[in-house]
Amino acid sequence: MKVCTDACVLGAYADVRGQRLLDIGTGTGLLALMAAQRNSAANIDAVEIDEAAFGQAMENVAASPFADRVRVVHERIQDWTGKSANQLYDRILTNPPFYTNHLRSPDAAVNRALHTDELPFEDLIVAVNRLLQPDGQWWVLLPPYETKTLTELAGEAGLKPLRRLSLHHNARKPAFRIITGFSYGEEPLINETLDCYESDGRTYTPEFRALLRDFYLIF
Known part of the structure; x- marks a missing residue:
């Protein structure tokens, strides 16, 4: 799977405080590795159902400076228990599949990454409720309609x-995408906006550069 701009923004923007973090559907391992870079105290579980993506994430984590703090797991999130008794996650990050009735790719891995068959929203929410600390946060990236x-x-x-x-x-x-942080609290909702490019469609905005500076080599 290609690394997308919106996923990078999620990794840079989401609150990743805490000691135990979970990346659901890690793909290449991008979000888990960004969280490890931002939070030097965190231990991160990166769960991935697709075998090829799991192998890619394993390679990327092994080649990173964070290999001792990121564990890549080949399993359905519906079956993942955390493998640590009575220990839930402080933060959960998710860049989930969201297509429902779109045309399918001939590549099964692409379908798993983009279509909700393997991970319907209902299953995702059940998993988050099962694995998130009562005072934890869940961060998710989706298009506007699916966010609603x-x-x-x-x-x-x-x-x-x-x-x-x-x-x-x-x-x-x-x-075109919305990043939402969820919790069990009653805090007033904070709405923000980020433009990736200037009006020319090529020049990154200062706000985008500031957010991604620690991750993009071109900055």
């Missing part, structure tokens, strides 16, 4: 949005 759907389902499970970042290609374009 997930927020409604999460609310039924007691998870409320506390922070939301709308990503725009530039100031004249509508939001």
Whole structure:
């Protein structure tokens, strides 16, 4: 799977404080590795169902400076227990599949990454409720319509949005992705916006550069 700009923004923006973090559907290991870079005290479990992606994540973690703090697990999140008795996660990060009725790719791995068959939103929320600390936070990246759907389902499970970042290609374009942080608390929702590019569509905005400076070599 390719590393996408919006996933990098999630890794740089999400709150990753805490000692135990979970990356659901780690893919290449991007979010887990970014969290490890940002939080030197965290131990991170990166769960991935696809065998090829699991192997890629294992290679990437092994080649990183954070290999002693990131554990890559080949398992369905529906079956993952955390393998540590009475220890839940302080933060959970997710860049989940979201396509439901779109045309399928001939590549089964692409379908698993992009379509909700393997991980419906209902299953995802059940897993988060099972694995998240009562005072923890869950951070997720989705398109706007799917964000609305997930927020409604999460609310039924007691998870409320506390922070939301709308990503725009530039100031004249509508939001194409939304990053939402959920918790069990009642904090007032904070809404923010990030434009990736200036109006020319090529020059990164100062805000984008500042957020990704620690991760993009071109900055």
